[in-house]
Amino acid sequence: MTKTYNQTKPNYLVPFIIMVVLMALIGLITNLNQQFQAPMQAAYLIKGGSMTNTLTTALNFAFFLAYLVMGPISTRYIEKNGYKKSLILGLGILIVAFAIYMCSAWCFDSFDLPRFSDAISEAKSIEEQGSIAAMQASAAETGNFVINTAKSGDFTGLTWQGPVTLPIAYWIFLIAAFVAGTALTYLQAVVNPYLVACDVPGTTGVQRQNISGTGNSLMTTLGPLFVAYVIFSGKSGLEVNITSLYLPIICLMVLVAVIVFALTRINLPEIEGVSSGNEKLPDSVWSFRQLSLGLVTLFFYVGVEVCVGANIVLYAMNDLAMAAKLGATLASFYWGGLLVGRFVGSFLSKVSARTQLMIAALAALILVILAMVTENPYFLCAIGLFHSVMWPSTFTLALNGLGRYTSKASGILMMGCFGGALLPVIQGAMADGIGWNISWILVAIGEAWILFYALWGCKPNKTDVPVTRTAA
Structure with missing residues (x-):
């Protein structure tokens, strides 16, 4: 009698659901850090003076700096300890x-507030005067503040005239941003491979990645509204109380702790490396023009994406006299455009990556110019629709024809995330010097470079020719 054994394929539905939740969490945390800029400015930078915008955008610099600094460290840890341990560590x-975020708020209330209470009280007294003329007269009594107005004549804020003084809590907040970026460096390196490996009947790896990508984009869309309306209850300016983040942050800590507990109790699929890494390649990976220029393009893409998504709130508040919650709504519109664009992009399989990038970059460049000329922030919101296809299109073009160099090149391209650290803080410094509206020229330059790459830079100067082995 012959025995037959039915070997059923493992169903990783529960691990897959956890990975989708983690991808959504990654989107939320990335966006939360960006949207913390305006509340942090209001709470900590009352004495930021002419450097206020530069100091504010340093928050994103700290966050994305972690990708550059910690990326190689996280890669070595994953190679040595595996994906599951790396996921739990992240x-x-x-x-x-x-x-650390909560420690920053506690430190300000406990130690820094006495040093800034006089300036805060004076600023509140000035703003309570009502009319611009009355506020200017009140500010002139001490000369500590000057009144800022938009072109419309509406009040936009106060600028400290004394020496720049920063609370200890500000530096702790930047440390928290760097640590959060470090966590996401680990998480992004392991979650995507698990999405492919967590086989669920009736789905493919690409479908599972698309599902998780939708969750990620949804949370980046809701993130600005969550910060403005839930964490800070629609308050802005001197009304902001940074301790409002205690309860939401505690809830997020509990959620992450529950996920960690679940991960220790379930089986995750094994993920094997694609190559041993021992093969000696004849040329430098940098000899491929499509890769080296592709890295620069991703640097500009991530930079301009964060510039618009994070700094549009500061632009709306400081130049256009909009309330913080309306600025957050603009950011939500922008990220919503990315969500819609990624959904539409899933149906563009017959359109080449180069064509998609060319059209998207040209449209984004036109929209930035229109936003600057008209001073209408809604043109900036519309850019999200076209930014949605830039990362996958550039990644595809940069790896075109690399053959055996593909694995190494993929890791190099992740260095492009540093653009999200550098460009927003440069724009903040420009805003301090020439105003937010003109500072969007930096984004226009980035879009122009991406267009250049789509037109010419992506053309391979050479491709990898596999070695043909002959019998001895």
Whole structure:
């Protein structure tokens, strides 16, 4: 009698759901850090003076700097300890980041507030005067503040005239941002491979990645509204109380702790490396023009994406006299455009990556110019629709024809995330010097470079020719 054994394929539905939740969490945390800029400016930078915007955008610099600094370290850890341990470590680091955010708020209330209470009281007294003329007269009594107005004549804020003084809590907040970026460096390196490996009947790896990508984009869309309306209850300016983040952050810590507990109790699929890494390649990976220029293009793309998504709130508040919650709504519109664009992009399989990038970059460039000429922030919101296809299109073009160099090149391209650290803080410094509206020229330059790459830079100067082995 012959025995037959039915070997059923493992169903990783529960691990897949956890990975989708983690991708959504990654989108939320990335966006939360960006949207913390305006509340942090209001709470900590009352004495920021002429450097206020530069100091504010340093928050994103700290966050994305982690991708450049910690990327190689996270890669070595994953190679040595595996994906599951790396995933749990990343989540543990994220809990630490949350704790540091709360420590910053506590430190300000406990130690810094006495040093800034006089300036805060004076600023509140000035704003209570009502009319611009009355506020200017009140400010002139001490000369500590000057009144800022938009072109419309509406009040936009106060600028400290004394020496720049920063609270200890500000530096702790930047540390928290760097630690959060470190956590996401680990998480992004392991979650995507798990999405492919967590086989669920009736789905493909690409479908599972698309599902998780939708969750990620949804949370980046809701993030600005969550910060403005839930964490800070629609308050802005001197009304902001940074301790409002205690309860939401504690809830996020509990959520992450529950995920960690679940991960220790379930089986995750094994993920094997694609190559041994021992093969000696004849040329430098940098000899491929499509890769080296592609890295620069991703640097500009991530930079301009964060510039618009994060700094549109500061632009709306400081130049257009809009309330913080309306600025947050503009950011939500922008990220919503990315969500819609990614959904539409899934139906553009017959359109080449080069064509998609060319059209998207040209449209984005036109929209930036229109936003600057008309001073209408809604043109900036519309850019999200076209930014949605830039990352996958550029990534595809940069790896075109690399053959055996593909794995190494993929890791190099992730260095482009540093653009999200550098360009927003440069724009903040420009805003301090020439105003937010003109500072969007930096984004226009970035879009122009992306267009250049689509037109010419992506053309391979050479491709990898596999070695043909002959019998001895």
